[in-house]
Structures are given as C-alpha cells and as structure tokens.
Amino acid sequence: MQGRLAVLFDRNAGRRASVTAALAASGCAVHLCASVSDLSFDSGRLQPCVVIIAFDSLLANAVLVETDKLHAIDRRLAVIFIVASGSEDIAIAAVRSGVKDYLREPLDLDALTSTVRRCLESTASRKSHSNSRQSSGAATNVFVGSSRPMREASEYLRHVARSQATALVTGETGTGKELAARFIHDGSDRRRGPFVSVNCAAIPDTLLESELFGHESGAFTGAGHSREGLLQQANGGTIFLDEVGDLTMQAQPKILRAIEAREIQRVGGRRPDKLDVRIVGATNQDLESAVEEGRFRKDLYFRLNVTRIHLPPLRERPSDIVELLDHYLHQLNSGRGAKRVELSAETVTALQAYSWPGNVRELKNLVEAILVCPPIGCVGVGDLPEDFRRRLQRVCDLPAAERRRLIEALLTAKWNKSRAATMLHCSRMTLYRKMAKYSVLTSDDVHVVSHPAVTPFLRKSAK
Numbered sequence: 001m002q003g004r005l006a007v008l009f010d011r012n013a014g015r016r017a018s019v020t021a022a023l024a025a026s027g028c029a030v031h032l033c034a035s036v037s038d039l040s041f042d043s044g045r046l047q048p049c050v051v052i053i054a055f056d057s058l059l060a061n062a063v064l065v066e067t068d069k070l071h072a073i074d075r076r077l078a079v080i081f082i083v084a085s086g087s088e089d090i091a092i093a094a095v096r097s098g099v100k101d102y103l104r105e106p107l108d109l110d111a112l113t114s115t116v117r118r119c120l121e122s123t124a125s126r127k128s129h130s131n132s133r134q135s136s137g138a139a140t141n142v143f144v145g146s147s148r149p150m151r152e153a154s155e156y157l158r159h160v161a162r163s164q165a166t167a168l169v170t171g172e173t174g175t176g177k178e179l180a181a182r183f184i185h186d187g188s189d190r191r192r193g194p195f196v197s198v199n200c201a202a203i204p205d206t207l208l209e210s211e212l213f214g215h216e217s218g219a220f221t222g223a224g225h226s227r228e229g230l231l232q233q234a235n236g237g238t239i240f241l242d243e244v245g246d247l248t249m250q251a252q253p254k255i256l257r258a259i260e261a262r263e264i265q266r267v268g269g270r271r272p273d274k275l276d277v278r279i280v281g282a283t284n285q286d287l288e289s290a291v292e293e294g295r296f297r298k299d300l301y302f303r304l305n306v307t308r309i310h311l312p313p314l315r316e317r318p319s320d321i322v323e324l325l326d327h328y329l330h331q332l333n334s335g336r337g338a339k340r341v342e343l344s345a346e347t348v349t350a351l352q353a354y355s356w357p358g359n360v361r362e363l364k365n366l367v368e369a370i371l372v373c374p375p376i377g378c379v380g381v382g383d384l385p386e387d388f389r390r391r392l393q394r395v396c397d398l399p400a401a402e403r404r405r406l407i408e409a410l411l412t413a414k415w416n417k418s419r420a421a422t423m424l425h426c427s428r429m430t431l432y433r434k435m436a437k438y439s440v441l442t443s444d445d446v447h448v449v450s451h452p453a454v455t456p457f458l459r460k461s462a463k
Contacts, residue, residue, distance in 0.1 A: 403440070
C-alpha cells in the first residue's frame with residue numbers, strides 16, 4: 001500500500017489513532033476528516049484510493065447521503081464503513097450505496113487493513129487494465145471486477161498462461177470465455193504467434209476436415225487449389241475451439257487425433273504435417289454429463305480438461321456490476337467527444353438487482369444501446385431501452401420463491417444473520433444484498449413477520 005492515501009472520519013480518538021497507526025504501518029498515508037460533511041469535499045480535492053467512515057446510528061443518514069456524494073465524484077471509489085452501533089437497516093443501505101465493506105465494533109484491525117489492501121489492489125488492477133498490454137505483448141489484466149471469484153479466476157489464468165497445458169474454459173454464454181482464451185495466449189510464450197478462433201458449432205461435418213486440416217488441389221469437387229486449414233494457420237500460436245461441446249460424434253475423433261499425434265493430414269494429402277499449436281477449448285455445456293450420456297467422448301474430454309477455468313455468471317458477483325458499468329460507459333463513450341454519461345442511483349440499484357442472463361455481454365450491449373442517444377442528465381430507469389425494461393420487469397416479478405426461502409431461513413434462525421446465511425449457503429454480505437433486493441423487514445420488525453396472521457400474507461404478497 002506504499003504511497004497511497006486514505007481519508008478517515010472517526011470521532012472516537014482512540015480508534016482513530018489505532019486505525020491511522022495500522023494503515024501507516026502498512027505504508028498508507030491517512031488524511032483525517034473533521035466532519036461528515038467534509039468527506040466529499042476533501043475526497044474531491046485529495047483523490048484518495050479509499051475512504052473509511054466510522055460512525056454510530058445517530059450519524060447514519062448523514063453518512064449515507066455523503067456516501068452518495070462520494071460515488072457521484074467517482075463511482076469506483078472504495079468506501080468502508082466501521083459501525084459502532086448499527087441496525088440491519090444500515091447494513092442494507094450500505095449495500096445499496098455500493099459500500100465495499102461493512103465492519104462492526106469491536107474493530108479487527110487486521111480485517112480492516114486486509115480490506116484496504118484489496119481495494120488498493122483492485123484500483124491498481126483497473127489502472128493496469130486501462131493501459132492495455134505491455135510492449136512485450138503480455139497481458140496485464142483479464143477481467144473488470146474486484147470480486148473474489150474474478151480475482152481468483154484472473155490469478156489462476158496467469159498460472160495457466162505460463163504453462164503449455166491444454167486448457168478448458170467453462171461458463172455460461174456471455175461470461176467472457178474467449179477473453180479468457182486470449183488472455184492465456186497473450187500471457188504465454190506463444191503470444192508472438194497467431195491466435196485463431198474457431199466456432200465449432202458453426203462448422204458442418206461435411207466441411208470440418210477441410211476447414212480444420214486444409215485440403216490439396218483436386219481433393220474434392222470445387223477444390224481448385226490447395227488450402228491451409230485453421231490448425232495450420234495457428235502453428236506456433238494458440239487455437240481456440242469455442243463451443244467445443246457442440247462437436248458431433250463424427251468430428252470428435254478427428255480433433256482427438258490432432259491433439260494426441262500433434263500432426264494433421266490435409267484432405268487429399270499424401271503425408272502428415274507436424275503441428276505446433278496450443279489448444280484452448282470452451283463450452284457452456286456440462287461436459288461430464290455429456291460424457292455420461294454418450295454425447296461426448298471421454299478420451300477427448302480428458303485431453304481438453306488438463307487445466308480448467310470456470311467463469312462464474314454475473315448474478316453470482318453482483319459487486320462487479322457497478323465497475324463493469326463504469327468501465328463500459330467510459331470505454332464505449334471515449335472518442336465521441338460527448339459529455340460523460342452518468343446513471344442515476346435508482347438505475348444502478350435496478351441493474352444490480354437484475355439477474356443478467358446474458359452476463360457481461362448483455363451488460364455491454366445495454367451500455368451501447370444507452371449511448372446511441374443518451375438523455376440529458378442522469379440515465380433513469382425510464383431511459384433504458386424498452387425491450388430491456390420489459391426484461392427487467394419480468395425478472396423483478398419472478399423471484400417469489402427465493403424471497404420465500406429468505407424469509408423462512410431468517411425465521412428459522414430467529415433472525416440470526418450468520419445462521420441464516422449458513423442455511424442459505426451464502427455470505428453475510430450476500431444475505432444483506434438479498435434482504436435489500438426483496439425489501440425484507442429487519443430485526444426491529446421480527447415480531448410482525450413471525451406473527452401467524454402476517455407470515456402467510458407476506459408469502460402470498462411475494463408471489
């Protein structure tokens with residue numbers, strides 16, 4: 001954290017001194033803010049990497065208002081709350097405001113410094129991403145987003161890139177599988193060689209051999225001249241077999257032989273050609289189930305599945321949504337000479353609650369649609385494309401079952417958040433997000449929610 005700056009507001013002199021000393025020991029300078037109302041002013045002037053706000057429930061409203069101002073200055077600014085005495089309402093409001101972490105008293109200084117370090121690493125990662133690749137061609141970053149799943153995926157991809165192993169990238173449509181494959185190529189010793197992408201689902205069996213392996217002149221009707229196949233075009237580099245799970249049973253053994261023998265033979269050719277290529281496959285299918293059902297060869301699966309990278313869907317990492325929106329708003333709007341487009345707080349909240357079935361690709365497409373004719377002022381929910389608003393409304397009407405499970409877990413756990421989170425197999429912060437998403441009553445209202453006359457009504461109203 002050497003040379004970085006944090007802004008701190010804390011009325012408690014003892015805790016203020018402890019936090020300042022802990023951050024200073026980690027190499028992070030601290031600017032002490034005199035009042036809550038000075039937070040946005042000081043942050044705009046000093047441009048810190050993180051803002052830490054310690055407060056009790058009496059200051060909650062003022063702090064939340066100031067947090068919105070901070071994010072109006074810079075939506076990516078990491079804000080951390082230290083709450084001496086706060087209700088679940090404050091925790092939910094913190095999640096809605098995009099607060100990076102929410103720590104309670106008694107304060108664990110190690111947890112605080114770890115959180116600050118993660119925030120600073122995320123900032124550095126975004127800056128390195130904006131600088132694109134180094135002159136050597138090596139990749140510096142792969143995904144936008146500082147959530148734990150994305151940090152882990154990026155770190156593992158770096159290890160995979162440095163190896164020569166065949167790789168398999170899995171994940172839903174739109175999660176960035178080709179981006180991961182390109183990152184593997186750009187971070188490897190093969191980065192100066194070609195990167196060839198093949199959509200396996202788009203090649204009919206009748207053309208597969210010719211497309212992948214090439215053909216000699218006169219090999220079949222219409223083959224007027226020799227042609228190099230895609231595998232040969234990738235020699236010295238990487239070939240990306242996208243949608244590899246869609247290969248037919250007739251095509252799979254031909255791919256398997258090329259991987260195993262490291263050689264190919266053109267259609268109509270008399271001798272095999274050596275092949276020096278790294279293979280990265282990708283699929284949105286469950287290949288293990290496909291193997292069990294006889295739709296995918298077991299030997300090919302094991303050849304591809306040497307190293308495996310799974311990309312989680314966007315709905316499982318909602319904390320990345322704001323960073324992705326900010327990234328694409330900046331990236332797609334740069335060079336247009338237009339005023340920076342901002343999303344209203346209501347719009348951001350709605351987009352964070354959306355399930356994103358098309359994942360990052362759907363989010364990027366939405367930003368592109370917004371920028372075609374951006375409104376004057378902030379983008380409100382009503383300014384979103386009509387087809388997306390319909391999808392948003394349908395999704396908002398769907399999650400009755402999840403809301404029921406949430407309420408039932410809270411009631412069973414007697415409103416103990418840690419126990420309820422364990423029952424739902426999620427973290428406390430994810431639980432808070434779900435409570436905010438479904439407007440679930442807080443602990444102050446537990447006697448109302450648990451009343452036998454009210455609980456059925458709540459469940460009915462959630463349908």
